[in-house]
Amino acid sequence: MTLMPGEIHALLGENGAGKSTLVKTIYGVVSPDAGQIIWDGYEVDIKNPSKARDLGIGMVFQHFSLFETLTVAQNIELCLSKPQLEAIGDLAGRIRELSQSYGLNVDPDRYVHSLSIGERQRVEIMRCLVQSVKLLILDEPTSVLTPQEVAGLFDILRQLSAEGCSIMFISHKLHEVTELCHTATILRGGKLVGACSPAEETPATIAKMMVGDLAEQDAGYAKAYGSEVAFSAKQLNLSAKHPFGTSLKNVSFDLIKGEILGIAGVAGNGQEELMSIISGEDNRPQADVLFIDHQDIGKLSAGARRKRGLAYVPEERLGRGAVPDMSLSENTLLTHSAGFVSSGLVNWGAVKTYAKKLIGQYSVKCHGEFSDAKSLSGGNLQKFIMGREIGQNPKVLICAHPTWGVDVGAALAIHQALLELRDQGASILLISEDIDELFLLADRMAAVCNGHLSPVVRTEDTNIDQIGQWMAGTFIDTKQTSQEANA
Structure with missing residues (x-):
């Protein structure tokens, strides 16, 4: 698969299809057994996430990677190199500025253990926004956001896309894929089995590509009312x-x-x-x-x-x-x-x-x-x-x-x-x-x-x-x- 500058690319498939394994390879969490990763025209060996971040690759994981006993600012600081920290200067101030601009409501002084699961998700998104990323990988980024917050996030992603940042977007909310993404790749059993332009599809047709006719059965259920x-x-x-x-x-x-x-x-x-x-x-x-x-x-x-x-x-x-x-x-x-x-x-x-x-x-x-x-x-x-x-x-x-x-x-x-x-x-x-x-x-x-x-x-x-x-x-x-x- 290929990502172009500024492209918002959906990676789709059932649970266990290989999506997380693929993006973890790109981010340096796991090493590939074979094949090539070409970055800006050059073959690269991404041995760890630090190397990925140095290249300009950021990732928000589905299972969060935050230290509960540290503050939001301290967690974000761990992912920044010394030159990045020096360039930012006041990190807490930068977090507040981005939080205000994007409506993420992230307080840099709060300890992670005190945050709800939705608030932790916002911290993960903020951690990538603070970095000057060229490729942003998002694994289910909207799962615990309200519709208003999702709309705000999409505004952010469209702005990043317009600035030339590539975005890889993993989501099971297919209406979001059709609304946001330029292209989509579908995996099944660890293999690429299809591709489409989401704007030309509907959530139902994309679901059928992923899991067959099964997806059409979740249309609605009868309500039940008891008394005891x-x-x-x-x-x-x-x-x-x-x-x-x-x-x-x-x-x-x-x-x-x-x-x-x-x-x-x-x-x-x-x-x-x-x-x-x-x-x-x-x-x-x-x-x-x-x-x-x-x-x-x-x-x-x-x-x-x-x-x-x-x-x-x-x-x-x-x-x-x-x-x-x-x-x-x-x-x-x-x-x-x-x-x-x-x-x-x-x-x-x-x-x-x-x-x-x-x-x-x-x-x-x-x-x-x-x-x-x-x-x-x-x-x-x-x-x-x-x-x-x-x-x-x-x-x-x-x-x-x-x-x-x-x-x-x-x-x-x-x-x-x-x-x-x-x-x-x-x-x-x-x-x-x-x-x-x-x-x-x-x-x-x-x-x-x-x-x-x-x-x-x-x-x-x-x-x-x-x-x-x-x-x-x-x-x-x-x-x-x-x-x-x-x-």
Whole structure:
């Protein structure tokens, strides 16, 4: 494949098709066994990312490469050479300037551990913007950005393109590809199998090139409405654990058996805190506010809540959803020990058999149940984690960003698995920044802003404009006025 100066080139394919391997080769993370990389007319040997950055190649990874105990500015400084730092001068000031210009809302003084997953993504994008890149590689850069932020990013990319910077754009959001990209290359099984001009295609025709007719089956699903409450949060107030977190303010909602409740919101508005307190990751006791089957669970540990029927798919797959250096079999056992452990002894044969079953059932592309979690592509790891949690037949499943960075075929499989679990009578809390996905899957919807939860409405009774306004907090003043009147 060839990239021209100023070209925005999409790299497309299913999870495991070889996209990440290809771009990691270009960026110097892995070395090719054969072939050539020609840069500005000369063959180059890109031995490491430092060499790539010296050439003018920058990359935003799907799995972030940030040090949590350092500030945003310190993380960005690590990627800059001494001459680059000297040329920039005031790095924090430059970050603030770019943040203001592009609407990325990146604070150079914040510690990375205090940032939400969406905010960390913006730091990765900022890290490349600070460098004078000639080729910018973006692996799922818009997965956790709002539509407004995506529009701002696209303005940035078009400006970089006009200035002669080449951009390699990996995305499973095919409407973005048709909107932004000049050309596209499609990979399957590690081989180049096609190319197209996205402006001359539709998302449906591109999806068909990638995965066949399967993509056309995710057009819409019937809504379901129940009446029996499985989980309740009542007047939940919770202070933020760190200075940059978001406090939850008087949050109340019910999860109904056989329904999916979707919660929309911009990253950093309390979603992480809400998931943590429900799952038990945040172990601060909360009496008389959290209930499963009308039984108070606010003082129970995360493990005890799981025994009550709660399952959890966190937003961060590698590190929280799965331990990177553990095999898929070992990761299965972490949250699914029932039937596999007796008198303190693990039945590893049964664990491996079950892991193999999950791999087959969810079409996880890997080398088997012995594969380390870190060796899987993001989408394949997500399918495995979803399968592991759904396989517990939970009463309540809380799930964050289930298809973030997942290809069309894998997203369809995850959607159908969630709907099957719902139809079996489970209650599902689905938190996502993908509004289209929420409207596709959720039976009822709400939005969160600055720790406040909007009214909950049936999906068929709302629209994207209203949810978008709620994401911006338009409901908060009305809600507070109503509460004051009732008081």
